[in-house]
Amino acid sequence: MKQKTMRWILAVVGVMGICTAAGFAGAETTTASAANYMNNRPPLRANPYQPLPVGAIRPEGWLREQLGRMQTGLTGNLDTRYSQVVGPRNGWLGGDGDSWERGLYWIDGLLPLAYILNDPALIEKVRPWVEWTLTHQRDDGYLGPERFKERPKDEPGIQKEPREDWWPRMVMLKILQQYYEATQDERVIAVLTKYFRYQLKQLPEYHLDHWSFWANRRGADNLMVVYWLYNKTGDAFLLELAELIYQQTFPYTEIFLNPYDNPQDNLAHIYPNTISNRYPFNRELIARMHVGQLQSFHCVNLAQGLKTPVIYYQQHPEEKYLTATRNALRDIRLFHGQPQGMYGGDEPMHGNNPTQGIEFCSVVEMMFSLESMLTITGDTQLADHLEKIAFNALPTQATDDFKYRQYFQTANQVKVSRGKRNFYEDESHGGTDSCFGLLTGYPCCTCNMHQGWPKFVQNLWYGTAEGGLAALVYGACEVTAKVAEGIPVRIVEQTDYPFEESIRFTVYAKDKVTFPLHLRVPAWCRDAKVLINQEVWGKVAAGQIAKISREWKNKDTVELELPMEVGTSRWVENSVAVERGPLVYVLKIEEDWKFVEGRDHFGEYYEVYPKSPWNYGLLDGVVNNPAKGFVVQKKDKVSGYPWNLENAPIELKTRGKMVPEWQLYNEMAGPLPHSLPQSHLRGKPAQDITLIPYGCSTLRITEFPVVQ
Secondary structure, three states: OOOOOOOOOOOOOOEEEEEEOHHHOOOOOOOOOOOOOOOOOOOOOOOOEEEOOOOOEEEOHHHHHHHHHHHHOHHHHHHHHOHHHHOOOOHHHOOOOOOOOHHHHHHHHHHHHHHHHOOHHHHHHHHHHHHHHHHOOOOOOOOOOOOOOOOOOOOOOOOOOOOOOHHHHHHHHHHHHHHHHHHOOOHHHHHHHHHHHHHHHHOOOOOOOOOOOHHHHOHHHHHHHHHHHHHHHOOOHHHHHHHHHHHHOOOHHHHHHOOOOOOOOOOOOOOOHHHHOOOOOOHHHHHOOOOOOOOOOEHHHHHHHOOHHHHHHOOOOOHHHHHHHHHHHHHHHHHHEOOOOOEOEOOEEOOOOOOOOEEHHHHHHHHHHHHHHHHHHOOHHHHHHHHHHHHHHHHHOEOOOOOOEOOEEOOOEOOEOOOOOOOOOOHHHOOOOOOEEOOOOOOHHHHHHHHHHHHHHHOOOEEEOOOOEEEOOOOOEEEEEEEOOOEEEEEEEEOOOOOOOEEEEEEEOOOOEEEEEEEEOOOOOOOEEEEEOOEEEEEEOOOEEEEEEEEEOOOEEEEEEOOOOEEEEEOHHHOEEEEEOOEEEEEOOOEEEEEEOOOOOOOOEEEEEEOOOOOEEEEHHHHHOHHHHOEEEEOOOOOOOOOOOOOOOEEEEEEEEEOOOOOEEOOEEOOOOOOOOEHHHOOOOOEEEEEEEHHHOOOEOOOEOEEO
16 A cells, blocks of 8 residues: 655644554553543553443444344344244253354344344344343352253254353353443343352363363453453452453463464464363463464454453553554464455465455454454554454445355455355365355354444444543444533534545534544545534644544534545555555456255355456556556445445446456466566556445455556
8 A cells, every 4th residue: 555644734723632543552541530431440541432332323324224234134133034043942041952152142233233223123132132141140140051951962053062161151241231331220230240250269160261262262252341340340359350361361462472483384283273272271382373374263263362462451551462462463464464454264364365265253353353442542553444344344245135144255256156165164164155145154153243333333432531522433423422521412423434535523512512522534544634613623644533622512513534545555466456545446346146045054045156357457557656547436426325336336447457367266266366567468458447345346356466
């Protein structure tokens, strides 16, 4: 991507503050006393931003349409579409059926959707899961389905055991936290307190990985809720429990800080062999691990574990924890990264070829980790990364009606079909990993996909430690919140971002009120401008947070202008990706969708075949001068649902050449020709080609070879 020149141009009207938040290093030291929303109690480090209650933010525009499609699609109807697992036999409803993660995954996304939309029917679907959990706690504090007295009969597609595993309880902890934030039901506090006392007593003997290794890889999800409850109650035993949970969680901090200097001539330290490396962990194997290695982690475990050092940093604010996660993000990008913000992991980490799969669970869990770290660090790079995933990877992995999903997507995806690919999980999933179905690939994603959009909406606004509000990621919405000394305000955010370059905020307040408004300027934006009531307030450098502290009156407006330029970035084999603002642009490939009746346990699904050529390279002259090489064409209006070929709001027009030898291999685009560039095509004619936003595509070329 083109280098961005950092500039300070201050044209000040009123009082201006800039928070340098890049690189985890600039998050301000704050105190909890001025905040309207819960901050950390001492001795935990106070955070710069605080989440707002579930339901405080209402989406508008295409975001509201997206949530509406979830409402009528799988999210709102999974109990009928997938009753085998999330129906009344589920163990978390008191039944004898599935008792592990999948039912809880669904509720973890359904609950925020239900309360954000204030939908009584969806709330009623959430209620039995929460009520059963709150009313069936054992006297000693144990929470959830109890061990079967006799080994149950195996049933295909149902995970009945291990019922006592710590991991699914971590998902329920997140559900109960969200439920409390939405309802203020005090039973949650009592139940969690009792459960955490039970956990503190049991963990010395029954470690996080006693029943399965998944819990020790995902212990940060447990740790987060322990800190949340401590901030509610101040019970000191919770900090003791937090130390124990971190100690038994896989040592991500140590691994992320490891040098990459161990030859991979023995595979005992990589996934899945490392499953057997349980607490207190074989330190020799841990010392040999590095994110950059093939199969270093299970892809979803890495997405969840990434936040572990930063979550623990709140209790031990030492720079090494921030450095560890910063290293991990860098190494993921270098060794496994793809332009849409994700990485090759199908399911083990599998390098950076654009035909390696990206699991849907990894997408939504990566988003949740970035959201969780953002409130702690205030780092704008995390917000940039969150938007990159949300606006590129997330929309494309479910059908427009949100009734089918892919297990794996790929960056260079030119055919969606049942067949063998170069995925690690090819054999065990019957070649269905790329198909759009309910049960294709593996059904964890059928249940876990639902948290992505609702939690993104929930993170559009935060409270600030000094009694203000912050917009660190952008989308059309309306927020109702408290500022200053608990004064209610409403802010309407109008925009078609990320397809539009301006965002307009209108403040509604009964009386004049003074509070700071924080606005992030993305790293890709060189000439951001802020206007207040149509007068220029100032220009803000890329990667910074503008803090506008002033007295606000009813119907004051703030406009944030974020000019977008076309740029390029380099990837595997020196291939090129095209970016503009937070959006990645891909080759537009016409699509032929074919429905396939289900004939085995993978059920029905869709395949998608290309109706136009895909094997194009970009001209070197275009790559060297993208400002002239691409013509930006915008539609007059952004559709209520922009995420498909027909409704793509923006197209980039350019010229390219077909690369004849670049053909299909294992149902995928074959290995990328190296971009020398391809001089043997010098005499061949160039053709007009069209690029569209990644999230609007199903078939695509994202990483292009370069031709002369």
